[in-house]
Amino acid sequence: MDAFNSLMGGFGTALTPVNLLWAAVGVLLGTAIGVLPGIGPAMAVALLLPVTYGLEPTGAFIMFAGIYYGAMFGGSTTSILLNTPGESAAVVAAMEGHPMARAGRGAQALAAAAIGHFAGGMIGTLLLVALAPTVADLAVGIGAPDYFAIMVLAFIAVTSVLGSSRIRGLASLLIGLTIGLVGLDQMTGQQRLTFGSLQLADGVDVVIVAVGLFAIGEALWVAAHLRRTGGEAIPVGRPWLGRADVRRTWKSWLRGPFIGFPFGAIPAGGAEIPTFLSYVTEKRLSKHKDEWGKGAIEGVAGPESASSASAAGTLVSMLTLGLPTTAVAAVMLAAFQQYGIQPGPLLFEREPDLVWGLIASLFVGMVLLLALNLPLAPVWAKLLRIPRPYLYAGILFFAAVGAYAVGGEPVDLVILLVIGLIGFGMRRYGLPVLPAVIGVILGPNAEQQLRRALQISDGSVGGLVGTPFSRTVYGLIVLIVAWPLVKKALARARRRDADVEA
Numbered sequence: 001m002d003a004f005n006s007l008m009g010g011f012g013t014a015l016t017p018v019n020l021l022w023a024a025v026g027v028l029l030g031t032a033i034g035v036l037p038g039i040g041p042a043m044a045v046a047l048l049l050p051v052t053y054g055l056e057p058t059g060a061f062i063m064f065a066g067i068y069y070g071a072m073f074g075g076s077t078t079s080i081l082l083n084t085p086g087e088s089a090a091v092v093a094a095m096e097g098h099p100m101a102r103a104g105r106g107a108q109a110l111a112a113a114a115i116g117h118f119a120g121g122m123i124g125t126l127l128l129v130a131l132a133p134t135v136a137d138l139a140v141g142i143g144a145p146d147y148f149a150i151m152v153l154a155f156i157a158v159t160s161v162l163g164s165s166r167i168r169g170l171a172s173l174l175i176g177l178t179i180g181l182v183g184l185d186q187m188t189g190q191q192r193l194t195f196g197s198l199q200l201a202d203g204v205d206v207v208i209v210a211v212g213l214f215a216i217g218e219a220l221w222v223a224a225h226l227r228r229t230g231g232e233a234i235p236v237g238r239p240w241l242g243r244a245d246v247r248r249t250w251k252s253w254l255r256g257p258f259i260g261f262p263f264g265a266i267p268a269g270g271a272e273i274p275t276f277l278s279y280v281t282e283k284r285l286s287k288h289k290d291e292w293g294k295g296a297i298e299g300v301a302g303p304e305s306a307s308s309a310s311a312a313g314t315l316v317s318m319l320t321l322g323l324p325t326t327a328v329a330a331v332m333l334a335a336f337q338q339y340g341i342q343p344g345p346l347l348f349e350r351e352p353d354l355v356w357g358l359i360a361s362l363f364v365g366m367v368l369l370l371a372l373n374l375p376l377a378p379v380w381a382k383l384l385r386i387p388r389p390y391l392y393a394g395i396l397f398f399a400a401v402g403a404y405a406v407g408g409e410p411v412d413l414v415i416l417l418v419i420g421l422i423g424f425g426m427r428r429y430g431l432p433v434l435p436a437v438i439g440v441i442l443g444p445n446a447e448q449q450l451r452r453a454l455q456i457s458d459g460s461v462g463g464l465v466g467t468p469f470s471r472t473v474y475g476l477i478v479l480i481v482a483w484p485l486v487k488k489a490l491a492r493a494r495r496r497d498a499d500v501e502a
Contacts, residue, residue: 006348007129010356013058014364022059023361026066027368031074033067057339058354062361064335068311068328069365073117073373076304080109082395084215084402089307091210091437092275096292096299098218109300111241114373116253116304121366123257123305124264124312129359131316144452145464149473151446154273156477157280159435172431175422176439179204186448199411204419208403209440212416213433215399217423219392224424249301252282256305264313272441276434278306312362319343319355 013019055063075090080097093113100109159169182193183203194200241249256278263274282302283292292299311328318329320343336343341351348355386394403416426433450464457463465471 004129006352006356007360009353010358010360011363013353013357014062014360019059019062019357019361020364022055022063023066023364024368026063026068027070027365027372030067030070030072031077031369031373033071033074057341058357060335060339061332061354061358062365064332065358065361066365066368069117069121069308069362069369072307072311073114073369076113076117076307077110077373079214080113080300081106082215083218084395084399085207085210089272089275089310091214091272091434092279092303092307093300094214095279095434096296099293099295100297100300103295105295105297108241108245108297109295111374112245112249112297112301113304114370115241115249116256116301117308118366118370119253120257120260120305120308120310121312121362121369123254124261124309125359125362125366127257127261127309128312128316128362142469143467144449144456145467145470146473148446148449148453148464149470149477150273151442151449153473153477153480154276154438154442155435155446156480157277168429168431169435172426172433172435173439175426175431176209176436176441177443178439179209179419179436180440180443186444187451197411199409200415202407203444204415204440205407205412206437206441208412208416209419210437211399211403212419213423213426213436215395216416216420217427217433219396219399220420220424221427222392245297248288249297252278252298252302253305255281256302256307257309259302260306260309261313264310265316272438274306274310275303276438278302308366315359315362319347 014023072089075085076093076097079085079090079093081101083094083098085091085094097109097113100106155173159166159173178193180203182200184190184201185192191201256274259278259281260274263277279299279302282298283289283296286292286296286298288296288298314329318333333343341347341354400413400416403412404410423433426436453463454460457466465474
């Protein structure tokens, strides 16, 4: 009860007029910046860090929290409407959200995303209040073999569920893993696949890959078929969620936080893995499997809820251990240190007003985000009324601006075009795009954790399954791989029994 009493005191801090103003400013700025491809929440917080030096710490961090959540929703907006993810956490939203938008249901997809962010943020922040010390203790005990097992689970899950065949999913994953190899080897410093270019030594940024595969690939695909299909505007449709939509999504909104929060809290976590796993989970549990890939609303609601809860989870390790698990948390840690404050186990004792005011402001920010974006969903969706030649010309422009903003190097535009051509080829041959993005995001981390696990075990492969957690995860992987084979065997057996009876 002490935590909830402290939270009530935090609301007293967060609900002062000045702090409410900073929360609203943060949500507005975050949403506006998140809409721009390539400028995600981490860059938004980093750009605005100098602006807040004149503020007192509590107001500054309340505004940062608003920027964080607002930018996450803004990234989902462009992901759904334009197939252009603003950041890596918004990649999954494009899988079902963009087909919904093309079918005239963009407003419904945005509403499902907004409510998903609200539900995920609220539940995730409640879990932050109740479980922060416990989750932090568990996170400390997770080692390299466990991280590697989690990433292998993500690879297997995404290649076995997406696309028309596992072979195509695996081929797409290998493309992503290959792109992820570009740059310097993190442990030896040797160049890999850089072709002697110093600009490629830092690797290919995941935002450039996501924007190239999704936005540029989509724009080239549409351009290739525009003469055949015409350039008519996409209809907006009715601007609200119907009862059938709510019945299909409410369970997804509630399931997402319990997938997203733990992954946000563990070191090397973030929103990428839980959004993918939430997507896989919702597809497994869906009663409308024929709609997946064509605009299943559960594929927007669940991952967006998981993404928002993951954002709350990242604050657990950052506040209680001083350990940032995402780029945004790293920037916020730098901001804490700029004010002479060191996050860690003693932070809740030394700065209770700041910490509990920040946590309470997360609830306030969620309400403001929902109040702002739910009425604006039909307005955002009207972007789709722009005729497609002009719409995709605008997408190409903003994608190029976003890619250039990531590193400020002209070579990034060349990389963007090359990856866009790869995305076009993947669409031509029916390869799903998402496994490739997964490979780019998780491939380097998986390689690093694999090497660490093998170093710890002196090169013994048995070290990869040396913990109960890793053995449990590999057991899940075996089930995922074997279950379709078991289903086919059972179906064949039933057919044989039916033939015998006939």
